[in-house]
Amino acid sequence: MTAMADQVKNIRSQFPALKLKFSGQDFTYLDSTNTTLKPQVVIDRIQKFYSEEASNVHRGGYQWSAQTTTNFENSRQKIADFIGAKSSDEIVFVRGTTEGINLVASCLSQSYLKQGDEVLISEMEHHANIVPWHLLQSKINIKVNAVRITDQGELDLDDLKAKLNSRTKLVALTACSNTLGTITPIQEIAKIIRQNSSALFLVDGAQLITEMPVFVRELDADFFVFSSHKVFGPTGIGVLYAKKEILEILPPYQGGGSMISKVTLESTTFNDVPLRFEAGTPHIEGVIGLHAAIEFLEGVGWSYIQSHKALLLKEAQKALSTIPNILFYGTAEKKSPILSFNLKGIHHSDLAQILDEMGIAVRAGHHCTQPLMDRFAIPGCVRASFSIYNTTEEIQKLTAGIKKAQEMLS
Ligand SMILES: *Cc1c(COP(=O)(O)O)cnc(C)c1O
Numbered sequence: 001m002t003a004m005a006d007q008v009k010n011i012r013s014q015f016p017a018l019k020l021k022f023s024g025q026d027f028t029y030l031d032s033t034n035t036t037l038k039p040q041v042v043i044d045r046i047q048k049f050y051s052e053e054a055s056n057v058h059r060g061g062y063q064w065s066a067q068t069t070t071n072f073e074n075s076r077q078k079i080a081d082f083i084g085a086k087s088s089d090e091i092v093f094v095r096g097t098t099e100g101i102n103l104v105a106s107c108l109s110q111s112y113l114k115q116g117d118e119v120l121i122s123e124m125e126h127h128a129n130i131v132p133w134h135l136l137q138s139k140i141n142i143k144v145n146a147v148r149i150t151d152q153g154e155l156d157l158d159d160l161k162a163k164l165n166s167r168t169k170l171v172a173l174t175a176c177s178n179t180l181g182t183i184t185p186i187q188e189i190a191k192i193i194r195q196n197s198s199a200l201f202l203v204d205g206a207q208l209i210t211e212m213p214v215f216v217r218e219l220d221a222d223f224f225v226f227s228s229h230k231v232f233g234p235t236g237i238g239v240l241y242a243k244k245e246i247l248e249i250l251p252p253y254q255g256g257g258s259m260i261s262k263v264t265l266e267s268t269t270f271n272d273v274p275l276r277f278e279a280g281t282p283h284i285e286g287v288i289g290l291h292a293a294i295e296f297l298e299g300v301g302w303s304y305i306q307s308h309k310a311l312l313l314k315e316a317q318k319a320l321s322t323i324p325n326i327l328f329y330g331t332a333e334k335k336s337p338i339l340s341f342n343l344k345g346i347h348h349s350d351l352a353q354i355l356d357e358m359g360i361a362v363r364a365g366h367h368c369t370q371p372l373m374d375r376f377a378i379p380g381c382v383r384a385s386f387s388i389y390n391t392t393e394e395i396q397k398l399t400a401g402i403k404k405a406q407e408m409l410s
Pocket of ligand 1: 033095097126128174176177205206207227229230
Protein backbone atom coordinates (compact mmCIF):
# COMPACT_ATOMS: atom_id res chain seq x y z
CA MET A 1 0.00 0.00 0.00
CA THR A 2 1.18 3.50 -0.71
CA ALA A 3 1.86 5.93 2.12
CA MET A 4 -1.26 7.87 1.20
CA ALA A 5 -3.48 4.78 1.25
CA ASP A 6 -2.09 3.97 4.70
CA GLN A 7 -2.82 7.46 5.89
CA VAL A 8 -6.39 7.57 4.60
CA LYS A 9 -7.04 4.24 6.33
CA ASN A 10 -5.68 5.63 9.56
CA ILE A 11 -7.78 8.79 9.21
CA ARG A 12 -10.95 6.81 8.44
CA SER A 13 -10.49 4.78 11.62
CA GLN A 14 -10.80 8.01 13.62
CA PHE A 15 -14.29 8.84 12.32
CA PRO A 16 -16.95 6.66 14.01
CA ALA A 17 -19.65 7.65 11.48
CA LEU A 18 -17.72 5.84 8.76
CA LYS A 19 -18.52 2.54 10.50
CA LEU A 20 -22.27 3.04 9.94
CA LYS A 21 -24.22 0.93 7.48
CA PHE A 22 -27.11 2.14 5.36
CA SER A 23 -29.34 -0.11 3.27
CA GLY A 24 -27.07 -2.89 4.49
CA GLN A 25 -24.06 -1.33 2.79
CA ASP A 26 -20.92 0.49 3.84
CA PHE A 27 -21.58 4.19 4.30
CA THR A 28 -20.14 6.33 1.53
CA TYR A 29 -20.29 9.91 2.74
CA LEU A 30 -19.83 12.39 -0.11
CA ASP A 31 -21.39 15.47 1.45
CA SER A 32 -18.61 17.09 3.47
CA THR A 33 -19.35 20.45 1.89
CA ASN A 34 -22.64 20.29 3.76
CA THR A 35 -20.96 19.32 7.01
CA THR A 36 -17.85 17.31 7.79
CA LEU A 37 -17.89 14.17 9.91
CA LYS A 38 -16.46 14.44 13.42
CA PRO A 39 -13.33 12.64 14.58
CA GLN A 40 -13.29 10.76 17.90
CA VAL A 41 -10.93 13.31 19.51
CA VAL A 42 -13.51 16.07 19.05
CA ILE A 43 -16.30 13.86 20.43
CA ASP A 44 -14.13 12.90 23.41
CA ARG A 45 -13.21 16.52 24.11
CA ILE A 46 -16.87 17.55 24.26
CA GLN A 47 -17.69 14.56 26.47
CA LYS A 48 -14.86 15.57 28.83
CA PHE A 49 -16.20 19.12 28.96
CA TYR A 50 -19.62 17.91 30.08
CA SER A 51 -18.21 15.37 32.54
CA GLU A 52 -15.60 17.55 34.20
CA GLU A 53 -15.63 21.17 33.10
CA ALA A 54 -19.20 22.33 32.44
CA SER A 55 -19.10 25.60 34.39
CA ASN A 56 -19.87 29.00 32.94
CA VAL A 57 -17.14 31.36 31.68
CA HIS A 58 -16.23 34.97 32.50
CA ARG A 59 -18.40 34.67 35.64
CA GLY A 60 -17.77 32.45 38.73
CA GLY A 61 -14.75 33.45 40.85
CA TYR A 62 -14.01 29.87 41.92
CA GLN A 63 -11.26 27.68 40.45
CA TRP A 64 -13.56 25.42 38.47
CA SER A 65 -15.02 28.27 36.42
CA ALA A 66 -11.68 30.07 36.17
CA GLN A 67 -10.17 26.98 34.53
CA THR A 68 -13.02 26.78 32.02
CA THR A 69 -12.59 30.49 31.25
CA THR A 70 -8.88 29.87 30.67
CA ASN A 71 -9.66 26.94 28.33
CA PHE A 72 -12.24 29.04 26.48
CA GLU A 73 -9.85 31.97 25.97
CA ASN A 74 -6.99 29.63 25.04
CA SER A 75 -9.26 28.31 22.30
CA ARG A 76 -9.81 31.85 21.08
CA GLN A 77 -6.04 32.29 20.90
CA LYS A 78 -5.64 28.96 19.08
CA ILE A 79 -8.16 30.07 16.46
CA ALA A 80 -6.47 33.47 16.08
CA ASP A 81 -3.16 31.70 15.44
CA PHE A 82 -4.80 29.20 13.06
CA ILE A 83 -6.03 31.93 10.73
CA GLY A 84 -3.16 34.36 11.23
CA ALA A 85 -5.02 37.08 13.13
CA LYS A 86 -2.93 39.69 14.94
CA SER A 87 -4.53 38.92 18.28
CA SER A 88 -7.33 36.93 19.89
CA ASP A 89 -9.21 40.24 20.33
CA GLU A 90 -10.03 39.94 16.63
CA ILE A 91 -11.95 36.67 17.10
CA VAL A 92 -15.68 36.90 17.84
CA PHE A 93 -17.63 33.71 18.53
CA VAL A 94 -20.90 33.39 16.63
CA ARG A 95 -23.21 30.50 15.75
CA GLY A 96 -21.67 30.00 12.31
CA THR A 97 -20.94 31.68 9.01
CA THR A 98 -24.57 32.73 8.73
CA GLU A 99 -24.61 34.54 12.06
CA GLY A 100 -21.18 36.04 11.39
CA ILE A 101 -22.43 37.71 8.22
CA ASN A 102 -25.68 38.76 9.89
CA LEU A 103 -23.66 40.31 12.73
CA VAL A 104 -21.61 42.33 10.28
CA ALA A 105 -24.75 43.39 8.38
CA SER A 106 -26.56 44.37 11.56
CA CYS A 107 -23.65 46.37 12.99
CA LEU A 108 -22.79 48.09 9.69
CA SER A 109 -26.44 49.07 9.17
CA GLN A 110 -26.46 50.97 12.45
CA SER A 111 -23.48 53.15 11.77
CA TYR A 112 -21.81 52.77 8.38
CA LEU A 113 -24.20 51.83 5.59
CA LYS A 114 -26.66 54.51 4.49
CA GLN A 115 -29.47 54.75 1.97
CA GLY A 116 -28.10 54.54 -1.57
CA ASP A 117 -24.88 52.76 -0.56
CA GLU A 118 -23.96 49.61 -2.48
CA VAL A 119 -22.99 46.15 -1.29
CA LEU A 120 -21.31 44.06 -3.94
CA ILE A 121 -21.67 40.28 -3.83
CA SER A 122 -21.41 37.68 -6.63
CA GLU A 123 -23.63 35.25 -8.52
CA MET A 124 -22.12 32.29 -6.68
CA GLU A 125 -22.77 33.33 -3.09
CA HIS A 126 -24.43 31.09 -0.53
CA HIS A 127 -27.79 32.43 0.66
CA ALA A 128 -26.03 33.32 3.93
CA ASN A 129 -24.14 35.98 1.99
CA ILE A 130 -27.15 37.25 0.04
CA VAL A 131 -30.18 37.38 2.30
CA PRO A 132 -28.65 39.54 5.10
CA TRP A 133 -27.92 42.20 2.44
CA HIS A 134 -31.44 41.89 1.01
CA LEU A 135 -32.77 42.50 4.52
CA LEU A 136 -30.78 45.76 4.61
CA GLN A 137 -32.12 46.59 1.19
CA SER A 138 -35.63 46.67 2.68
CA LYS A 139 -34.57 48.15 6.01
CA ILE A 140 -32.29 51.03 5.03
CA ASN A 141 -32.57 51.09 1.27
CA ILE A 142 -29.09 50.02 0.26
CA LYS A 143 -28.51 48.51 -3.17
CA VAL A 144 -27.18 44.98 -3.70
CA ASN A 145 -25.14 44.37 -6.83
CA ALA A 146 -23.65 41.08 -8.00
CA VAL A 147 -20.43 40.34 -9.87
CA ARG A 148 -20.97 37.98 -12.79
CA ILE A 149 -19.30 34.61 -13.06
CA THR A 150 -18.05 32.98 -16.22
CA ASP A 151 -19.41 29.76 -17.75
CA GLN A 152 -16.56 27.88 -16.02
CA GLY A 153 -17.77 29.30 -12.71
CA GLU A 154 -14.94 31.75 -12.13
CA LEU A 155 -15.44 35.25 -10.83
CA ASP A 156 -15.30 37.77 -13.69
CA LEU A 157 -12.68 40.18 -12.37
CA ASP A 158 -13.34 42.74 -15.13
CA ASP A 159 -16.96 42.84 -14.06
CA LEU A 160 -15.82 43.28 -10.43
CA LYS A 161 -13.75 46.30 -11.49
CA ALA A 162 -16.63 47.70 -13.52
CA LYS A 163 -19.09 47.36 -10.64
CA LEU A 164 -16.90 49.04 -7.99
CA ASN A 165 -17.70 52.71 -7.58
CA SER A 166 -17.76 55.46 -4.99
CA ARG A 167 -21.05 54.17 -3.55
CA THR A 168 -19.64 50.65 -2.97
CA LYS A 169 -19.24 50.40 0.82
CA LEU A 170 -18.78 46.67 1.18
CA VAL A 171 -17.68 43.80 -1.04
CA ALA A 172 -18.75 40.39 0.32
CA LEU A 173 -17.50 37.32 -1.54
CA THR A 174 -17.00 33.64 -0.99
CA ALA A 175 -13.43 32.38 -1.06
CA CYS A 176 -14.65 28.98 -2.25
CA SER A 177 -18.03 28.19 -3.77
CA ASN A 178 -19.92 25.45 -1.94
CA THR A 179 -21.62 24.47 -5.21
CA LEU A 180 -18.97 24.92 -7.91
CA GLY A 181 -15.88 24.38 -5.80
CA THR A 182 -14.29 27.45 -7.39
CA ILE A 183 -11.53 28.96 -5.28
CA THR A 184 -11.56 32.72 -5.79
CA PRO A 185 -8.27 34.67 -5.87
CA ILE A 186 -8.93 36.62 -2.66
CA GLN A 187 -5.60 38.44 -2.49
CA GLU A 188 -5.92 39.65 -6.07
CA ILE A 189 -9.53 40.66 -5.44
CA ALA A 190 -8.52 42.58 -2.30
CA LYS A 191 -6.00 44.53 -4.39
CA ILE A 192 -8.62 45.39 -6.99
CA ILE A 193 -11.02 46.54 -4.27
CA ARG A 194 -8.38 48.70 -2.55
CA GLN A 195 -7.30 50.28 -5.85
CA ASN A 196 -10.82 51.08 -7.05
CA SER A 197 -12.82 51.90 -3.92
CA SER A 198 -12.76 52.52 -0.19
CA ALA A 199 -15.09 49.56 0.43
CA LEU A 200 -14.68 47.12 3.29
CA PHE A 201 -14.05 43.51 2.25
CA LEU A 202 -15.85 40.53 3.80
CA VAL A 203 -14.71 37.01 2.93
CA ASP A 204 -17.00 34.01 3.38
CA GLY A 205 -14.43 31.41 4.37
CA ALA A 206 -16.86 28.57 5.16
CA GLN A 207 -15.35 26.27 2.53
CA LEU A 208 -11.84 27.67 2.17
CA ILE A 209 -11.12 26.87 5.80
CA THR A 210 -10.77 23.12 5.04
CA GLU A 211 -8.97 23.60 1.73
CA MET A 212 -5.75 25.39 2.57
CA PRO A 213 -4.00 27.37 5.30
CA VAL A 214 -5.60 30.78 5.75
CA PHE A 215 -3.66 33.88 6.78
CA VAL A 216 -6.24 36.63 7.11
CA ARG A 217 -3.62 39.37 7.16
CA GLU A 218 -2.20 38.19 3.84
CA LEU A 219 -5.67 37.92 2.35
CA ASP A 220 -6.21 41.54 3.43
CA ALA A 221 -9.80 40.83 4.44
CA ASP A 222 -11.55 43.18 6.85
CA PHE A 223 -13.91 40.38 7.88
CA PHE A 224 -13.47 36.61 7.52
CA VAL A 225 -16.16 34.16 8.65
CA PHE A 226 -16.33 30.40 8.94
CA SER A 227 -18.29 27.60 10.67
CA SER A 228 -16.78 24.99 12.97
CA HIS A 229 -18.93 22.17 11.62
CA LYS A 230 -17.30 22.36 8.17
CA VAL A 231 -13.87 21.88 9.66
CA PHE A 232 -14.49 18.70 11.72
CA GLY A 233 -15.85 20.60 14.75
CA PRO A 234 -19.25 20.80 16.43
CA THR A 235 -22.30 22.60 15.02
CA GLY A 236 -23.67 25.84 16.42
CA ILE A 237 -20.31 27.59 16.67
CA GLY A 238 -18.46 29.73 14.20
CA VAL A 239 -15.94 32.50 13.99
CA LEU A 240 -16.07 36.08 12.87
CA TYR A 241 -12.62 37.56 12.40
CA ALA A 242 -12.46 41.32 12.00
CA LYS A 243 -9.56 43.74 12.11
CA LYS A 244 -9.42 45.14 15.63
CA GLU A 245 -9.62 48.76 14.53
CA ILE A 246 -12.86 47.94 12.73
CA LEU A 247 -14.36 45.92 15.60
CA GLU A 248 -13.61 48.81 17.94
CA ILE A 249 -15.76 51.26 16.02
CA LEU A 250 -18.67 48.87 15.40
CA PRO A 251 -21.74 49.31 17.61
CA PRO A 252 -22.84 46.30 19.71
CA TYR A 253 -24.81 43.46 18.08
CA GLN A 254 -26.99 42.02 20.86
CA GLY A 255 -27.39 43.23 24.43
CA GLY A 256 -27.08 41.17 27.60
CA GLY A 257 -24.60 39.73 30.08
CA SER A 258 -20.85 39.68 29.35
CA MET A 259 -20.98 42.38 26.68
CA ILE A 260 -21.25 45.18 29.24
CA SER A 261 -18.85 47.19 31.31
CA LYS A 262 -21.39 48.94 33.57
CA VAL A 263 -25.17 48.85 33.68
CA THR A 264 -27.41 51.21 35.67
CA LEU A 265 -31.18 51.38 35.36
CA GLU A 266 -30.71 54.37 33.07
CA SER A 267 -27.93 53.27 30.74
CA THR A 268 -25.20 50.80 29.79
CA THR A 269 -21.55 51.12 28.89
CA PHE A 270 -20.01 48.30 26.90
CA ASN A 271 -17.19 45.84 27.37
CA ASP A 272 -14.05 45.84 25.22
CA VAL A 273 -13.88 43.83 22.01
CA PRO A 274 -14.42 40.98 21.35
CA LEU A 275 -16.66 40.37 24.40
CA ARG A 276 -18.80 43.39 23.40
CA PHE A 277 -20.18 41.18 20.61
CA GLU A 278 -20.80 38.08 22.73
CA ALA A 279 -23.93 38.70 24.80
CA GLY A 280 -25.04 35.92 27.12
CA THR A 281 -23.55 32.54 27.99
CA PRO A 282 -21.59 31.40 24.95
CA HIS A 283 -21.46 27.99 23.26
CA ILE A 284 -18.59 26.93 25.52
CA GLU A 285 -18.29 23.28 24.48
CA GLY A 286 -18.56 24.41 20.87
CA VAL A 287 -15.53 26.66 21.25
CA ILE A 288 -13.56 23.98 23.07
CA GLY A 289 -14.65 21.36 20.53
CA LEU A 290 -13.54 23.61 17.67
CA HIS A 291 -10.16 23.95 19.38
CA ALA A 292 -9.88 20.13 19.38
CA ALA A 293 -10.93 20.03 15.72
CA ILE A 294 -8.19 22.48 14.73
CA GLU A 295 -5.61 20.43 16.63
CA PHE A 296 -6.89 17.35 14.82
CA LEU A 297 -6.58 19.08 11.45
CA GLU A 298 -3.06 20.26 12.26
CA GLY A 299 -2.19 16.71 13.26
CA VAL A 300 -3.36 15.43 9.87
CA GLY A 301 -1.35 18.23 8.27
CA TRP A 302 -1.98 20.50 5.30
CA SER A 303 0.40 18.59 3.10
CA TYR A 304 -1.75 15.43 3.27
CA ILE A 305 -5.02 17.39 3.16
CA GLN A 306 -4.08 19.29 0.03
CA SER A 307 -2.48 16.44 -1.87
CA HIS A 308 -5.23 13.96 -0.98
CA LYS A 309 -7.98 16.38 -1.98
CA ALA A 310 -6.21 17.21 -5.25
CA LEU A 311 -5.96 13.49 -5.98
CA LEU A 312 -9.65 12.91 -5.22
CA LEU A 313 -10.65 15.84 -7.43
CA LYS A 314 -8.59 14.55 -10.34
CA GLU A 315 -9.82 10.97 -9.95
CA ALA A 316 -13.46 12.01 -9.53
CA GLN A 317 -13.36 14.27 -12.58
CA LYS A 318 -11.82 11.48 -14.60
CA ALA A 319 -14.25 8.79 -13.41
CA LEU A 320 -17.43 10.84 -13.68
CA SER A 321 -16.45 12.06 -17.16
CA THR A 322 -16.93 8.49 -18.40
CA ILE A 323 -20.67 8.73 -17.65
CA PRO A 324 -22.73 9.44 -20.78
CA ASN A 325 -24.86 12.60 -20.84
CA ILE A 326 -23.36 14.09 -17.69
CA LEU A 327 -23.25 17.89 -17.41
CA PHE A 328 -20.84 19.51 -14.94
CA TYR A 329 -21.31 22.90 -13.28
CA GLY A 330 -18.10 24.54 -12.18
CA THR A 331 -14.96 23.70 -14.08
CA ALA A 332 -12.67 26.39 -12.71
CA GLU A 333 -8.97 25.81 -12.97
CA LYS A 334 -8.52 26.27 -9.24
CA LYS A 335 -11.17 24.35 -7.37
CA SER A 336 -11.81 22.16 -4.38
CA PRO A 337 -13.08 18.56 -4.68
CA ILE A 338 -16.72 19.52 -5.11
CA LEU A 339 -18.45 18.14 -8.21
CA SER A 340 -21.91 19.40 -9.16
CA PHE A 341 -23.66 17.77 -12.08
CA ASN A 342 -26.85 16.58 -13.72
CA LEU A 343 -27.64 13.68 -16.01
CA LYS A 344 -29.56 14.79 -19.09
CA GLY A 345 -33.27 14.03 -18.73
CA ILE A 346 -33.02 12.84 -15.12
CA HIS A 347 -34.17 14.82 -12.10
CA HIS A 348 -31.43 15.48 -9.55
CA SER A 349 -33.58 14.27 -6.61
CA ASP A 350 -34.34 10.94 -8.30
CA LEU A 351 -30.67 10.29 -8.87
CA ALA A 352 -29.74 11.20 -5.29
CA GLN A 353 -32.48 8.95 -3.94
CA ILE A 354 -31.23 5.92 -5.82
CA LEU A 355 -27.69 6.63 -4.68
CA ASP A 356 -28.97 6.82 -1.09
CA GLU A 357 -30.43 3.33 -1.47
CA MET A 358 -26.91 2.21 -2.35
CA GLY A 359 -25.52 3.77 0.85
CA ILE A 360 -24.07 6.78 -0.99
CA ALA A 361 -24.85 10.17 0.57
CA VAL A 362 -24.75 13.09 -1.86
CA ARG A 363 -26.75 16.28 -1.82
CA ALA A 364 -29.36 17.21 -4.41
CA GLY A 365 -31.05 20.58 -4.78
CA HIS A 366 -29.99 24.20 -5.06
CA HIS A 367 -27.33 23.97 -2.32
CA CYS A 368 -28.42 27.32 -0.80
CA THR A 369 -27.30 29.01 -4.04
CA GLN A 370 -30.51 29.65 -5.98
CA PRO A 371 -29.15 32.63 -7.96
CA LEU A 372 -26.38 30.32 -9.16
CA MET A 373 -28.96 27.76 -10.31
CA ASP A 374 -30.64 30.60 -12.23
CA ARG A 375 -27.25 31.53 -13.71
CA PHE A 376 -26.95 28.01 -15.14
CA ALA A 377 -30.68 27.84 -15.91
CA ILE A 378 -31.26 24.68 -13.87
CA PRO A 379 -33.65 23.97 -10.98
CA GLY A 380 -30.95 22.11 -9.08
CA CYS A 381 -28.18 19.55 -9.36
CA VAL A 382 -26.44 16.71 -7.57
CA ARG A 383 -23.31 17.50 -5.63
CA ALA A 384 -20.66 15.03 -4.54
CA SER A 385 -17.96 16.46 -2.32
CA PHE A 386 -14.85 14.84 -0.96
CA SER A 387 -12.82 15.26 2.20
CA ILE A 388 -9.77 13.85 3.91
CA TYR A 389 -11.44 10.51 4.72
CA ASN A 390 -12.74 9.72 1.24
CA THR A 391 -11.06 7.15 -0.98
CA THR A 392 -10.63 6.45 -4.68
CA GLU A 393 -12.68 3.24 -4.12
CA GLU A 394 -15.59 5.43 -3.07
CA ILE A 395 -15.22 7.38 -6.32
CA GLN A 396 -15.51 4.08 -8.23
CA LYS A 397 -18.57 3.15 -6.18
CA LEU A 398 -20.17 6.53 -6.93
CA THR A 399 -19.43 6.25 -10.64
CA ALA A 400 -20.86 2.73 -10.86
CA GLY A 401 -23.85 3.85 -8.79
CA ILE A 402 -24.61 6.77 -11.10
CA LYS A 403 -24.32 4.55 -14.17
CA LYS A 404 -26.71 2.03 -12.64
CA ALA A 405 -29.17 4.76 -11.62
CA GLN A 406 -29.01 6.18 -15.14
CA GLU A 407 -30.06 2.83 -16.57
CA MET A 408 -32.88 2.50 -14.06
CA LEU A 409 -34.20 6.01 -14.69
CA SER A 410 -33.89 6.16 -18.49
C1 LIG B 1 -22.06 26.28 4.64
C2 LIG B 1 -21.80 27.58 4.05
C3 LIG B 1 -22.36 28.75 4.58
C4 LIG B 1 -23.31 28.73 5.75
O1 LIG B 1 -22.73 28.19 6.89
P1 LIG B 1 -23.60 27.86 8.18
O2 LIG B 1 -22.69 26.99 8.97
O3 LIG B 1 -24.83 27.15 7.72
O4 LIG B 1 -23.90 29.16 8.85
C5 LIG B 1 -22.04 29.94 3.98
N1 LIG B 1 -21.22 29.99 2.92
C6 LIG B 1 -20.65 28.90 2.39
C7 LIG B 1 -19.72 29.04 1.24
C8 LIG B 1 -20.93 27.66 2.92
O5 LIG B 1 -20.38 26.57 2.40
